[in-house]
Amino acid sequence: MSFKFEKLIIWKKAMDFGEDINNIIKEFPKHEMYNLSSQILRASDSVALNISEGSIEQSDAEFNRFLGYSVHSLAEVxxxxxxxxxxxxxxxxxxxxxxxxxxxxxxxxxxxxxxxx
Incomplete structure (x- = not known):
């Protein structure tokens, strides 16, 4: 038993990408904790989150919209x-x-x- 998104290569890669970002922000200065560190982590996590959210009980058009959000989050990252x-x-x-x-x-x-x- 698994969710549809768990089979998607883009979701798996997005999950790994979020962890890569999480690892680099550990080296950012403390004064960036609530600024750039938080922003880049939220944006990178949003990529996988939107893929998973869009894949569940959505029409193709709705899933397409959520995938667009993922692309926008990548631009933010x-x-x-x-x-x-x-x-x-x-x-x-x-x-x-x-x-x-x-x-x-x-x-x-x-x-x-x-x-x-």
Whole structure:
């Protein structure tokens, strides 16, 4: 027995991505705890949360809408990553890795969305 979303590769990747973000914010300065740290964590967690929420008892059009929210959350994460890099909270290598993960996950989600139409 499992939920529909648990079988989705995009959900699994989004779950891993959220954990990657959670690991990097542990190194952010304490004064960012309620600012950038919180924002990037909520946005990254929102990617998987919207995939799961949209998959349950929703029409394809409704699921498509929730997948769109996931893509929007990824854009928010990328902007937070830029902020973190500019403030020297993460290295260029960490930024590049997470940027690529974001980009790949976005493309996978958009491709999945297009199959629902």
């Amino acid at each position: 990328v902007t937070c990553l830029y902020k973190a890099k500019r403030r020297d909270y993460i290295s260029v290598a960490v930024f590049d890795k997470l940027y690529k993960e974001s980009f790949d996950l976005m493309n996978m989600t958009i491709a999945f969305k297009s199959r629902l139409k």
